[in-house]
Amino acid sequence: MKKLILACLTTFCFLFSGAVGAQADDYLRVGMEAAYAPFNWTQDDASNGAVKIEGTNQYANGYDVQVAKKMAAALGKKPLVVKTKWEGLVPALTSGKIDMIIAGMSPTEERKKEIAFSDSYYTSEPVLVVRKDSKYAQASSLNDFSGAKITSQQGVYLYNLISQIPEVQQETAMGDFSQMRQALSSGVIDAYVSERPEAKSATDANSSFKMISLKDGFEVSESDVAIAIGMRKDDTRISQINTALASFPLKDQVALMDKVIKEQPSQKAKEDTDSQNGFFDQALTILKNNWKALLRGTGMTLLISIIGTLAGLLIGLLIGVYRTAPQAGNKALAFIQKLFGWLLNIYIEVFRGTPMIVQAMVIYYGTAQAFGVSLDRTLAAIFIVSINTGAYMSEIVRGGIFAVDKGQFEAATALGMTHGQTMRKIVLPQVIRNILPATGNEFVINIKDTSVLNVISVVELYFSGNTVATQTYQYFQTFFIIAVIYFILTFTVTRILRFVERKMDQDNYTTSQGGSH
Structure with missing residues (x-):
C-alpha cells in the first residue's frame, strides 16, 4: 500500500510540475470559438493564411484570425489560437490563459467592468435568420415577428434585442450558433438573431435558410454593434493595439470580410455531403x-x-x-x-x-x-x-x-x-x-x-x-x-x-x- 501511495504521489507531481509556469513569450495567445464563421472557424490545414490551434493538429481561420495576425505582427510575436467556448473566453483572459479575445465580441458596458477593450475593428449589423418555407420569410419589420419563437447566443447583446419584438416568444439562449442553426433547421425555433456576416455564411451553406435585414429594425447602441479586442485591464499593450488598428481603415475591413467569406470551407463541405442521396450516405x-x-x-x-x-x-x-x-x-x-x-x-x-x-x-x-x-x-x-x-x-x-x-x-x-x-x-x-x-x-x-x-x-x-x-x-x-x-x-x-x-x-x-x- 505504501508503494502504491508513493507511486500515485510521484505520478501527480510529475504530471503537474511541468504544467506550472510562464507561457512562452514569443507567442500571442488569442482566444476565440473557432466556430463562428466567417469571423472564425476551424479547418484541417494551414491554407489561406490559417493559424495553428494550440494543442491540436488543426488550424483556425477567418476575419478574427487575420486581425489577430496583424496584432501579433504589431507586437513582434507569432499568433497562436486558443480554441475556447464563448462562456469561457472572459475567464480565460482574466486568468491569464490567453492574451487577448478576438472573437467578434462587442464592448458592452457589462463586459467593460471585467476587461478592457481596444478600438473597434469591425461594425456589426443585427439581422434575423429564418427558414425560407416559414411564414416569417417575407417579414419586413419587427412587428412581423410577433408570436415567433426566437433565440440567440448566450452572453451576447443579440439576445437582449429579442425583447424589442412585440409579443415575441423569447426562447432560452443557446451556447453557440451551431445549436441555433440546428434548432432552426428542425423547427424548434422560428428564427435566431445574428450578425450579417454569420447570417450570410449560414444562408450560403444552407439553401433552406434566409437572412432578414430590416430597414426599421432593432435599436442598438454604438457599443453593441462595434466589435473590439478584449484585453486585461492591466495590459499596457492596448495603446500598441489601437495604433495598429488605426492603420486598418473601414475599406480594408470590408475587403477582408468579403475575402474570408469566399474562403470559408463550410460551403464546399456542405456541397460534398449534399451530393449524397441518403442520410446514412451523408453520415x-x-x-x-x-x-x-x-x-x-x-x-x-x-x-x-x-x-x-x-x-x-x-x-x-x-x-x-x-x-x-x-x-x-x-x-x-x-x-x-x-x-x-x-x-x-x-x-x-x-x-x-x-x-x-x-x-x-x-x-x-x-x-x-x-x-x-x-x-x-x-x-x-x-x-x-x-x-x-x-x-x-x-x-x-x-x-x-x-x-x-x-x-x-x-x-x-x-x-x-x-x-x-x-x-x-x-x-x-x-x-x-x-x-x-x-x-x-x-x-x-x-x-x-x-x-x-x-x-x-x-x-x-x-x-x-x-x-x-x-x-x-x-x-x-x-x-x-x-x-x-x-x-x-x-x-x-x-x-x-x-x-x-x-x-x-x-x-x-x-x-x-x-x-x-
Whole structure:
C-alpha cells in the first residue's frame, strides 16, 4: 500500500510540475470559438493564411484570425489560437490563459467592468435568420415577428434585442450558433438573431435558410454593434493595439470580410455531403472526411476517462481504508485524525454536490486567477475527473468495506494483523470484486461526462464532433456519428468489465473448490 501511495504521489507531481509556469513569450495567445464563421472557424490545414490551434493538429481561420495576425505582427510575436467556448473566453483572459479575445465580441458596458477593450475593428449589423418555407420569410419589420419563437447566443447583446419584438416568444439562449442553426433547421425555433456576416455564411451553406435585414429594425447602441479586442485591464499593450488598428481603415475591413467569406470551407463541405442521396450516405461521407479529427477526440476521451477512473478508484480506496482505521490512542493524533476526517467529508460533499462543469471552470481558470498557477488543460481535465470520481468512489468503497463480514475483521485481529494488513490481504480483495460493477458504471459515466470539459477547451469527442458539425452544417448526421461512437465506447467497456467479473468469479470458485479437498 505504501508503494502504491508513493507511486500515485510521484505520478501527480510529475504530471503537474511541468504544467506550472510562464507561457512562452514569443507567442500571442488569442482566444476565440473557432466556430463562428466567417469571423472564425476551424479547418484541417494551414491554407489561406490559417493559424495553428494550440494543442491540436488543426488550424483556425477567418476575419478574427487575420486581425489577430496583424496584432501579433504589431507586437513582434507569432499568433497562436486558443480554441475556447464563448462562456469561457472572459475567464480565460482574466486568468491569464490567453492574451487577448478576438472573437467578434462587442464592448458592452457589462463586459467593460471585467476587461478592457481596444478600438473597434469591425461594425456589426443585427439581422434575423429564418427558414425560407416559414411564414416569417417575407417579414419586413419587427412587428412581423410577433408570436415567433426566437433565440440567440448566450452572453451576447443579440439576445437582449429579442425583447424589442412585440409579443415575441423569447426562447432560452443557446451556447453557440451551431445549436441555433440546428434548432432552426428542425423547427424548434422560428428564427435566431445574428450578425450579417454569420447570417450570410449560414444562408450560403444552407439553401433552406434566409437572412432578414430590416430597414426599421432593432435599436442598438454604438457599443453593441462595434466589435473590439478584449484585453486585461492591466495590459499596457492596448495603446500598441489601437495604433495598429488605426492603420486598418473601414475599406480594408470590408475587403477582408468579403475575402474570408469566399474562403470559408463550410460551403464546399456542405456541397460534398449534399451530393449524397441518403442520410446514412451523408453520415459516411462526413466520417470519411473527418475521421482523423474524430479519432483524436475519441482518444482524448478515452485517455481522460481511463486515467480519471483509475485514479478515482485509488483515491476512493485510500479514503475508504483511512475512514475505517481505528482511532489513535494518543489524544493529539486522535484529534488530527478526526480533523483530517472532517476535511475528507468536506471534499466528498463538495465534489458530489457540484456539477463537473463548474468544477472544471473553478479549477482550471480559478487556480490561475487566484494563485497564478497555470495548469495544462489536458492534465487539468484528468485531475478534475480523478477527484470527482474519487469523491463518488470513496462512498462506494466505504459501502463495500462495510459489506465484508465483521467476523473476518475479528479473526484478523485475533491473528495479530494490523489494520493495514487486514485491509490489504483480506478486505480489499473482496471489496474490489464487490465494487467492480459500480466502478464500471463510473467509467461509463466518465466517458460521457468528458463532454463538459469542452468548457476549458479540451478537444475531446464532443468538442471534435461539434467542430465538424460547424464545418459541414450537417448537424444531425454529425451528431449521429458521435452518438454511435459514444455507444461503441460504453458498450465495449461494459462487456469487458462483465468478462472480468465472470473471470474473477470463476477464479474464486476454483480456489474455494480446491481448498475444500
